[in-house]
Amino acid sequence: MRVFGALVLMLLSVSAGAVSFSADIDQSKWGMEASKFNCRLSQQIPLFGEGVFDHEAGEAVRFTLKPLQGHGLKGRVLLMAEASPWQPGLAVRQIGEVEFVTGSGEIKVLSNYARQMLAALFKGMQPAFLANNWSGTDESVRIGLSAANFQPAYEAYTGCIAGLLPVNYRQIARTAVLFPSATWQLSDSTKARLDLIAVYVNNDDAVNSVYVDGHSDAQGRRLANRDLSKKRAEAVTAYLEKKGVNPELITTRYHGERYPVEQKNNRATRDRSRRVTIRLDRD
Numbered sequence: 001m002r003v004f005g006a007l008v009l010m011l012l013s014v015s016a017g018a019v020s021f022s023a024d025i026d027q028s029k030w031g032m033e034a035s036k037f038n039c040r041l042s043q044q045i046p047l048f049g050e051g052v053f054d055h056e057a058g059e060a061v062r063f064t065l066k067p068l069q070g071h072g073l074k075g076r077v078l079l080m081a082e083a084s085p086w087q088p089g090l091a092v093r094q095i096g097e098v099e100f101v102t103g104s105g106e107i108k109v110l111s112n113y114a115r116q117m118l119a120a121l122f123k124g125m126q127p128a129f130l131a132n133n134w135s136g137t138d139e140s141v142r143i144g145l146s147a148a149n150f151q152p153a154y155e156a157y158t159g160c161i162a163g164l165l166p167v168n169y170r171q172i173a174r175t176a177v178l179f180p181s182a183t184w185q186l187s188d189s190t191k192a193r194l195d196l197i198a199v200y201v202n203n204d205d206a207v208n209s210v211y212v213d214g215h216s217d218a219q220g221r222r223l224a225n226r227d228l229s230k231k232r233a234e235a236v237t238a239y240l241e242k243k244g245v246n247p248e249l250i251t252t253r254y255h256g257e258r259y260p261v262e263q264k265n266n267r268a269t270r271d272r273s274r275r276v277t278i279r280l281d282r283d
Helices: 002-017 111-122 150-163 188-203 223-244 269-273
Strands: 019-021 030-034 038-045 047-056 062-067 076-084 093-099 107-109 126-131 141-144 174-179 207-214 250-254 275-283
Touching: 002 141, 030 150, 047 150, 062 111, 076 111, 093 111, 107 111, 111 126, 111 150, 111 174, 111 250, 174 188, 174 250, 174 269, 188 207, 188 223, 188 275, 223 250, 223 275
Parallel strands: 019 141, 207 250
Antiparallel strands: 030 038, 038 047, 047 062, 062 107, 076 093, 076 126, 126 141, 174 275, 207 275
16 A cells, blocks of 8 residues: 555656646547447547447446557556546545556556546546556656536436346357256246346347257156256247247257266256256347
């Protein structure tokens, strides 16, 4: 903490004379891209690059600072909330410490800090990154986001978030739902998971196939296990169709005990093998 505190004081003491990149009031423009899958709020930073708040369906907001080539930035960076020109006397607030990504020179800010950056902008403050190496020199550098013209874009951003799907493709493209021994009825938790899959498939026209595969464990007779896996797969398919998924997209298959999750014949393996997998493909 003492080292970090010393870094704060050092950077704040030189920030007034640092090489500075930020949009002035006349240049400050916020771009907004909205869909059911992603909300993207961005600002161009003259001579430096771009700052992007990215909120994907089913995820928390993240921020990425994307520099143009040639800045040569690396190492530790302080993330601060500074007063805007129209806020004289407002104290600087420390948000946290981040790092430049080796190679790309980007800064990736996770959700907790990204939310604090949005809160600062909403209050009219300027999130700023302070570093002590610019273009391979000992010069200090400041990269800031302007809060000018932020409010209208933020209103559109919050409206976009309200319309996001509850999940994204990565979260449901490969799903397995489990079954107790000798049963094929869908539990409430399985139905909740299938609800999310149906919502996504019904909203993404790029999904061209839904593969439903039923499985059993190796307990009991092979033919009975095959029939049980068939009933499980058909129960899942019927539920997805009930929720509006186009039957022409669905391929239903059943495999009995042929494909256990592992070759070990223990309780844990049997519990995980009693399953139906749902796999989505899209263009």
